[in-house]
Amino acid sequence: MVVENAHPAVKTPEEHAGIVTLLESRRIQPKHARRGTYLLSGLLYCGKCGYSLQFQPKPNGRTLVKKCQKTDTFGKCCGNRGIELEHVERAVIESLREHEAELLRTPI
Ligand SMILES: [Zn+2]
Structure with missing residues (x-):
């Protein structure tokens, strides 16, 4: 059972939002991701x-997602090919738009 305002708030909504932002920023580990160098840093x-x-x-001012650098225990490189970042960003944004449209169609 939940009773609203039964005791003084432990944290304000602003503090709560700040804590959530902090936790989310820490979930992504790589240094570049924390710095937010690219939109998808630490997420690809x-x-x-x-x-x-x-x-x-x-x-040329564009950004490349480098070929996969991972090598296995025998020194064999994964070698998955690289791609220009803008293609990946466009696909992610398109997918987010579809997801947004789906959410907006869903009755609450
Ligand atoms: Zn790989």
Whole structure:
């Protein structure tokens, strides 16, 4: 049973939001992700082996998701190919838009 306002608030809604933000920022471990260098920093993993993928700025101003760098215990490289980051970002945003539309269609 939940009774609202039965005791003085332990934390304000603003403090709660701050704590949630802090916890979420700590869940992502790589240094680049904390710095937020790229939109998907710390969130992109190899589809073949699950290793975290690295980004590399290109001379033309675009960004490359580097070829998977993971090597197995025998020194054999995973070798999953790289791709330009903008293709991945576009796919993620498109997928988020579809998800948003689905949520908006769902009655509360
Ligand atoms: Zn891989």
